Amino acid sequence: MADTSKLRYTETHEWVHLTGKIARVGITDHAQKEISDIVFIELPKIGRAVKGKDSAMVIESVKAAFDIYAPVAGKIVKINEELSKKPEIVNQSPYENGWLFEIECDDPLEVESLLTEAQYQNAKNTSHH
Amino acid sequence: MSTPLALNRITDLLMNDSKAKVLSKNETRSRTPLIFERHSRNHAEWLPALEGHEETYLKSIPQDFLRKKEANLPSVSELEVVRHFTGLSQKNFSVDVNFYPLGSCTMKYNPKCLDAIASLSSFSLIHPYQEESLAQGALKILFEMQEYLSEITGMDEFTLQPAAGAHGELCGLLIAGAYHRARGSKKTKVLIPDSAHGTNPATAALCGYEVVTVKSNAKGLVDFDDLKSKLDSGVACLMMTNPNTLGLFEEDILEIAKAVHAVDGLVYYDGANMNALLGICRPGDMGFDIVHMNLHKTFAVPHGSGGPGSGPVGVKKHLIPFLPSPRVLKQKEKFLFEKQAPQSIGKLRSFYGNFGAIIRSYAYIKALGKEGLRAVSENAIINANYLRVRLKKMYDVPYDGICMHEFVMAATRQKKKGVRALDIAKRLLDYGVHAPTVYFPLIVEEAMMVEPTETESKETLDEFVQILEKIEKEIEQDPAIVLEAPHTTPVGRMDEVLAARQPNLRFKNS
Numbered sequence: 001m002a003d004t005s006k007l008r009y010t011e012t013h014e015w016v017h018l019t020g021k022i023a024r025v026g027i028t029d030h031a032q033k034e035i036s037d038i039v040f041i042e043l044p045k046i047g048r049a050v051k052g053k054d055s056a057m058v059i060e061s062v063k064a065a066f067d068i069y070a071p072v073a074g075k076i077v078k079i080n081e082e083l084s085k086k087p088e089i090v091n092q093s094p095y096e097n098g099w100l101f102e103i104e105c106d107d108p109l110e111v112e113s114l115l116t117e118a119q120y121q122n123a124k125n126t127s128h129h
Numbered sequence: 130m131s132t133p134l135a136l137n138r139i140t141d142l143l144m145n146d147s148k149a150k151v152l153s154k155n156e157t158r159s160r161t162p163l164i165f166e167r168h169s170r171n172h173a174e175w176l177p178a179l180e181g182h183e184e185t186y187l188k189s190i191p192q193d194f195l196r197k198k199e200a201n202l203p204s205v206s207e208l209e210v211v212r213h214f215t216g217l218s219q220k221n222f223s224v225d226v227n228f229y230p231l232g233s234c235t236m237k238y239n240p241k242c243l244d245a246i247a248s249l250s251s252f253s254l255i256h257p258y259q260e261e262s263l264a265q266g267a268l269k270i271l272f273e274m275q276e277y278l279s280e281i282t283g284m285d286e287f288t289l290q291p292a293a294g295a296h297g298e299l300c301g302l303l304i305a306g307a308y309h310r311a312r313g314s315k316k317t318k319v320l321i322p323d324s325a326h327g328t329n330p331a332t333a334a335l336c337g338y339e340v341v342t343v344k345s346n347a348k349g350l351v352d353f354d355d356l357k358s359k360l361d362s363g364v365a366c367l368m369m370t371n372p373n374t375l376g377l378f379e380e381d382i383l384e385i386a387k388a389v390h391a392v393d394g395l396v397y398y399d400g401a402n403m404n405a406l407l408g409i410c411r412p413g414d415m416g417f418d419i420v421h422m423n424l425h426k427t428f429a430v431p432h433g434s435g436g437p438g439s440g441p442v443g444v445k446k447h448l449i450p451f452l453p454s455p456r457v458l459k460q461k462e463k464f465l466f467e468k469q470a471p472q473s474i475g476k477l478r479s480f481y482g483n484f485g486a487i488i489r490s491y492a493y494i495k496a497l498g499k500e501g502l503r504a505v506s507e508n509a510i511i512n513a514n515y516l517r518v519r520l521k522k523m524y525d526v527p528y529d530g531i532c533m534h535e536f537v538m539a540a541t542r543q544k545k546k547g548v549r550a551l552d553i554a555k556r557l558l559d560y561g562v563h564a565p566t567v568y569f570p571l572i573v574e575e576a577m578m579v580e581p582t583e584t585e586s587k588e589t590l591d592e593f594v595q596i597l598e599k600i601e602k603e604i605e606q607d608p609a610i611v612l613e614a615p616h617t618t619p620v621g622r623m624d625e626v627l628a629a630r631q632p633n634l635r636f637k638n639s
Contacts, residue, residue, distance in 0.1 A: 040629070060629075
């Protein structure tokens, strides 16, 4: 189990792990539970430039299709290829093997402005999402 | 009014605990064989042999289209075919035998007299290539239908071509695109509230637009401030449903339309929820520029698992030149197809739309008249509010308040006890009730969207409440019954994940 207290979060249920300039992005355990069984993942294209809150990719479950947003601005430099064949990994291991993509941040400090774990838990409990 | 057939069974279940217990046991299910699998006995082949005529037939068909292997057709007797398909038809779940409160789908009863009228030989035997002068009656109906729908929705002109709601949306956005292009404006975005039907963003994406989501506010309505922050000259259109999918009337609609028009955008009305507004208010008066109707929801055309539906599209004056062609016109007491429409987006469907569906709706409108149509919506609203208030004790209603023709409740209290909306939906099937729409709209957790429609009696609504009360007791006392439901249907819980990942779409002889 990853140390989730070191991660940063968005209100739209993405987590971010920053190493140098590279931000690894996934969805939270709460999000994978709500999305339910994932059947298809459309990963972003490597090299694509994104802004924070841009829709980066789509996850489709037995319930519906969900947009996954880029938490910070930058360029997509890596994607978790394994997910196209085995999307269920996101359900099984949302914080580790189920990571989605990596962004090379325009400004790594932007990650600091995202929610802490405590703030995320708080936001999650008050929002109706 | 006597109790519908299926409800007799429900009453039985409610009265008699032991019978409900029987339901709890997983009765042995036997899969109905496919017609291909019935091919075992030695029946006479019914396909005529080609003997002696190979030359004649085979020469006229291009080589590429000839099959290499013999067709795998089952050899079964006529009686076996009849029994097979009659048996399948009896497994149908339909509004004719069961209560069907499927939110946003308006599964109302469709009077049988409408089928009888559509089957009259003057309608059913008419040929689409018949000359205008020999089809004046049919053309008159199409023309008057365009007028009726314009009157009901407050629009200036209608096309009857689109074959269903999503087809209507496509038509609407193509019209919006043609309009903006004709004015030389570059528009790239379509705004859509987060409570919208999934078809709206799908249509916008298909038409090449960037979809921008507008948030809902605490009242469950479009957040006007969020909308304003997303409005700029690149916005082609705002797509809205009113009442929205929470069953709430968008109170700010006049202001919203004004703001979108101010950036030269259009406002599109998704008619899925029109059953709440007939004769009460009109999208055209709210500032909508384009609307689509679902004749198969609001205007009593059967739908679900086949249809066919019909999704006429209406527009305001400035958009008339872009409507699909041909429209039916009236000139000097004669009805004819328009011959020239240079700015039209073109033809959307073969001939003139689903004529049979249009006839049914035309007869429905004629039979009910102005007062009758208003009564439809009033009763739909009363029925929904009656259920909302009665069910509030059991279920959370996150956006509570007077609703329109439907409302969304949440199985959040039940979820804490380990039972989710999906389980309750499945258990309802055992009681002979179609489940409400679940997990939609997405902004409500464990959503169950209930739309009783105007055609249900108070007794039916009361029985629905009783059934949910009974399920509530089961959740307390014997949750396994609910978690493993359904027990009485031809099949139990399907493996939806496997079905989505590895769909098995055709029969193979193994």
